[in-house]
Amino acid sequence: MAVYKRSYRAYSGRLTPEWSRFYILTRYALSNLFRSKFLTAAFVMCFFGPLVCMIGIYLNHNASVLALLHTRSNQIINVNGNFFLGFLGMQGGLAFFLTAFIGPNTIAPDLANGALPLYFCRSFSRAEYVLGKLFALFYLLSLITWVPGLILFGVESNLSGLAWMWENRSLGIGIFLGSAVWILMISLIAMALSAWVKWRIAAGAMVLGVMFFLSGFGAAVNAVLRSNIGHYLTPGSLITRVCADLFGVESPIDISVWSAWVGLLIMCGICLLLLSKKVRAFEVVR
Amino acid sequence: MTPVIELEGLGVRFGKRDILKGLTCSLSGRTIGLLGPNGAGKSTLINTLLGFHKPSTGTARIFGHDIRSKITHIRNVVGYMPENDAFIANMTAVAFIRLMAELSGLPSEAALERAHEALFYVGLGEARYRKVGTYSLGMKQLAKLAQAIVHGPKLIILDEPTNGLDPPARQRMVRMIKEMREAHNLHIVLCSHLLRDVEETCEEVLILKEGRIVHYSNLEEERSANRRFVEMEPIGDTAGLAQALEGLGCECAFSGGTRLKAVLSDGIEIRDIYRLAAERDIQLRRLNYRRDTLEDIFLKAMETNTNGSL
Numbered sequence: 001m002a003v004y005k006r007s008y009r010a011y012s013g014r015l016t017p018e019w020s021r022f023y024i025l026t027r028y029a030l031s032n033l034f035r036s037k038f039l040t041a042a043f044v045m046c047f048f049g050p051l052v053c054m055i056g057i058y059l060n061h062n063a064s065v066l067a068l069l070h071t072r073s074n075q076i077i078n079v080n081g082n083f084f085l086g087f088l089g090m091q092g093g094l095a096f097f098l099t100a101f102i103g104p105n106t107i108a109p110d111l112a113n114g115a116l117p118l119y120f121c122r123s124f125s126r127a128e129y130v131l132g133k134l135f136a137l138f139y140l141l142s143l144i145t146w147v148p149g150l151i152l153f154g155v156e157s158n159l160s161g162l163a164w165m166w167e168n169r170s171l172g173i174g175i176f177l178g179s180a181v182w183i184l185m186i187s188l189i190a191m192a193l194s195a196w197v198k199w200r201i202a203a204g205a206m207v208l209g210v211m212f213f214l215s216g217f218g219a220a221v222n223a224v225l226r227s228n229i230g231h232y233l234t235p236g237s238l239i240t241r242v243c244a245d246l247f248g249v250e251s252p253i254d255i256s257v258w259s260a261w262v263g264l265l266i267m268c269g270i271c272l273l274l275l276s277k278k279v280r281a282f283e284v285v286r
Numbered sequence: 287m288t289p290v291i292e293l294e295g296l297g298v299r300f301g302k303r304d305i306l307k308g309l310t311c312s313l314s315g316r317t318i319g320l321l322g323p324n325g326a327g328k329s330t331l332i333n334t335l336l337g338f339h340k341p342s343t344g345t346a347r348i349f350g351h352d353i354r355s356k357i358t359h360i361r362n363v364v365g366y367m368p369e370n371d372a373f374i375a376n377m378t379a380v381a382f383i384r385l386m387a388e389l390s391g392l393p394s395e396a397a398l399e400r401a402h403e404a405l406f407y408v409g410l411g412e413a414r415y416r417k418v419g420t421y422s423l424g425m426k427q428l429a430k431l432a433q434a435i436v437h438g439p440k441l442i443i444l445d446e447p448t449n450g451l452d453p454p455a456r457q458r459m460v461r462m463i464k465e466m467r468e469a470h471n472l473h474i475v476l477c478s479h480l481l482r483d484v485e486e487t488c489e490e491v492l493i494l495k496e497g498r499i500v501h502y503s504n505l506e507e508e509r510s511a512n513r514r515f516v517e518m519e520p521i522g523d524t525a526g527l528a529q530a531l532e533g534l535g536c537e538c539a540f541s542g543g544t545r546l547k548a549v550l551s552d553g554i555e556i557r558d559i560y561r562l563a564a565e566r567d568i569q570l571r572r573l574n575y576r577r578d579t580l581e582d583i584f585l586k587a588m589e590t591n592t593n594g595s596l
Contacts, residue, residue: 008407008470011400011438015391018358024388032376113419114372118433121336121366122389123358281338 021124025132030139033102042101043144046094050148053077053087054155061159079156081247084171087149088243092182095141096211102140103190104203106133111278112198120281130191130275137187138180146179174246182239185264186211188271189235195278211235231255231263238263288350289314290441290473291335295344298327298334298497305330307497308344315504317467319488320477321584326494328477329369332443336366348441362391365439367430369446369477375419379405382418383432390437397436404432409458423450427459435466442466443475448483456483463487485580493587501587505580514550516559516575517541522568530562541582 034040056077059065069076077083110116119129153172157165165172193210194203214233221230231237237253241260244251253260289312298306306327320328333339335346337357346353348360374382380401387397387404405414408428413421418429427447434442447463448456464487466472478484484491485505493501520527521544528538528546535551548559556573563570 008403008435008466009438010440010471011392011396013396014393015362016388016393018391021389021391024385028381028385109375113375114368114370115374117338117366117368118372118386118430119389120338121361121364121368122386122437123361123391124389281336282333 018123022128022132022135025129026135026139029106029133029136033105033136033140039098039101042098043140046091046098046144047148049087049090049094050144050152053148053152057152057156057159079152079160080168081171081174081244081249084149084153084175085240085243085247085249087152088145088175088178088182089240091145091148092179092239095145095183096186097208098144099137099141099186099190100204100207100211103137103187103207104194104197104200106136106194107191107279108194108198108200108203111195112200116279117281126276126279130272130279133191134184134187137190138183141183141187142179145183146176149175149179171247174243174248178239178243178246181242181264185235185239185268185271188268188275192271192274192278195275228254232259235264235267238267287314289347290318290349291475292347292350293344294346296331296334296341296346297343298330298339299342300339304342305497306334306341309494309497309499310344311492311499311502313490313492315488315490315506316472317463317474317476317488317490319484319491319505320475320494321479321481321484321491321580322494323588324479325496327497328494329445330497331494332366332445332475332477335360335443336364337361363440365434365437365442367427367434367442367444367447369449371426372430373418373421373426375417377418378415379410379418379421379429379432380414382429383436386433387436392437400436400438401432404436405429407435408432408462424452424455427451427455431459431462440471441473441475443477445477446479447476448478448480460486481580481584491580491583493584495588501583503580503583514575515547516550516556516573517545517547518559518570518574519545519572520563520568520570523566524568526566527563527568530566531559534558534562539586541585547582 057079060076060079066076110119120126150172153175189210190207193206194200197203197206215236218230218232218234218237221233222228231241231253232255237255238260241251241253241255241257242264244253245257291313293309293311296306296309297304309331320331322328330339334341335348335353337353337360341354349363351360353360374385377385380398383401383404384397387400388394392400402414405411408431410425410428410432413425418426421429427450431444431447434444444463448459451459460483463474463476467474467487474487476484476488489504489506491501491503491505492499493503524540524544524546528540528548531538531548534554536554537549539547541547559573560570
C-alpha cells in the first residue's frame with residue numbers, strides 16, 4: 001500500500017476533454033448497479049427469452065428437427081415483423097421492470113444527500129449529468145432489448161441467407177429504433193420520478209404506479225368515451241403503435257403513427273421538464 | 287495584480303425579491319471572510335460566483351474572468367465546499383473523491399492518486415475505505431474539504447467549514463485553512479457565522495446585511511495599524527465627554543450602553559482623558575486599552591445603514 005505524505009500540491013497534469021466527462025458518471029453508475037445480487041440475477045434472467053428465441057430460430061432451420069415434429073408449415077416459428085414485435089414487447093416489459101428497480105438509484109441518492117452542488121460546481125453541466133445517468137440506463141437496457149434483437153436478426157439472416165436480410169432490413173432498423181425510443185422513454189420517466197421522489201424505494205414504486213395508472217386510466221377513458229383517446233395516455237400503446245409501423249405489421253392500437261410519435265415526444269418532453277426543475281445545484285424558493 | 291473577486295453592481299433577484307442589491311467591491315486578499323447575519327445573502331453571493339444563480343444586474347469576476355461568460359473556466363479553478371451535507375452515501379470516501387477529481391478533468395489514475403493524497407491531507411487517510419454515509423458529521427466536513435481541494439484549485443470557497451465540529455476538530459480545520467493559505471498558492475473565501483474563525487484565518491472581511499455590503503475591513507491593515515484604542519466606563523455626562531474627545535480629534539463610539547470606546551489621535555494621552563473627565567465631574571469606573579475585535583466591527587456594521595457599495 002502506498003504511504004502518502006501529508007501534503008497538498010496543486011495539480012498541473014493533463015485534463016480530460018470536457019465533452020467526454022459525462023461518461024464518468026455512466027461508468028460509476030454501472031459499477032454501482034451490479035453490486036445488488038438481486039439485480040444481477042434479474043438481469044441474467046432477462047436473457048432467458050432471447051435464448052429461447054434463438055433456439056427456436058436454430059430449430060426452424062434444422063431439417064431433422066422439423067421432420068421429427070411434422071409441423072404443417074415446415075416451420076416452428078415464423079420469423080417476421082410480428083415475431084420481432086412480440087420479442088420487443090416481452091423484452092421491453094422486462095426492461096421496464098428493471099428500470100423501475102435501477103432507475104431510482106441513479107438520481108434519488110444524489111438529491112437525498114445534496115450531492116448536486118458538488119457536480120455542478122465543476123465544469124460539468126446539468127445536461128451532462130442527465131446524459132451521464134441516462135447513458136448508464138441506456139447501456140444496460142440495450143443489452144436486453146435491441147442487442148439480443150439484432151443478434152436474433154443476424155442469426156436468422158445467417159441461416160436464411162443475405163436475400164432475407166436485404167428483404168427484411170427494415171426489421172433491423174425497427175428493432176434498434178423501437179428499442180431506443182422505449183428505453184429513452186422509460187429511463188426518462190424513472191429519472192424524472194426519482195428526482196421528485198427522493199426516497200429510492202418510493203421512487204421505484206412510483207415508476208410502477210405511474211405506468212400502471214396511466215395504462216388503467218387510458219383504458220378507462222377509452223371505455224367511457226368510446227374512443228381511442230386513452231391510448232395517448234398509455235406509453236405502452238404509443239410504443240406498440242410506433243413499433244408496429246417500424247416492423248410493417250398491423251397494429252392493435254388504432255391511432256395514427258405520427259400522433260403516436262408526437263405523444264411519445266410530449267411524454268419525453270414532460271420528463272425533461274420535470275428533470276430540469278429538480279436537477280439543480282440549489283432549489284430556489286421564490 | 288488581478289483581484290481575486292471583483293463585484294460590479296452585482297444584483298440577484300428571485301421572483302420579486304432582491305437578494306443581492308448592487309454589490310460593488312474588489313477583493314485581493316489570500317483569505318477573504320464573508321460575514322453577515324442569516325439571510326444577508328452570503329450563500330447567494332457564493333452560489334452566484336459559482337454560476338448557480340444568474341445575476342439580474344451587474345456582474346462579477348473571479349481572477350478577471352466574468353461569471354456571465356467564462357463560468358466553465360472559473361469552475362475549473364475553483365473548489366467549493368458547501369455548507370449542507372453533500373456526499374454520495376453508498377460510496378467509499380476514496381471512490382467519492384476520485385469521482386469528483388475525474389469530474390474536474392483529472393484522468394482516472396491521477397484522480398485516484400490525488401484522492402488518496404487529499405484524504406490523507408485532511409486527516410481521513412485511515413478511514414478512506416469507509417462509506418461516506420457512515421462518517422460522523424466532522425468526518426463528512428473533512429470529506430467535503432477533500433473534494434474541494436482534490437483537483438488543485440486556485441480558489442477555494444468554504445461555506446461554514448466548521449459547522450458541527452467539536453472544538454478540537456474546529457481547531458484542526460482552522461489550522462488547516464491557515465496552512466493552506468500560507469504554504470500554497472491558494473486563495474480562500476471563508477463564509478462563516480463564527481467570527482472567531484474568520485478573525486483567525488482571514489486578511490479581508492466583507493460584511494453583508496440585507497443583500498448589501500455594509501462593511502469592508504482589511505484585518506491585516508487594521509492589525510498592523512498603529513492606532514490606539516481605549517475603552518472606558520464613565521458615569522455622568524458621557525455624551526459630553528465623547529464630544530470633548532471628538533473635539534480633540536479622537537473617534538468615539540458607544541458600545542453596550544454606557545461603555546465608550548475611543549481611538550486616540552496623535553498627541554492625546556490618557557491623562558488628557560482624565561483631565562476632561564475631571565473638568566466635567568465624570569467618574570471613570572474603568573479605562574483600558576482595547577482594540578476593535580471583529581465582533582465590534584461586525585456589530586458596528588450591523589448598525590450601519592446599507593448602501594450596497596464600498
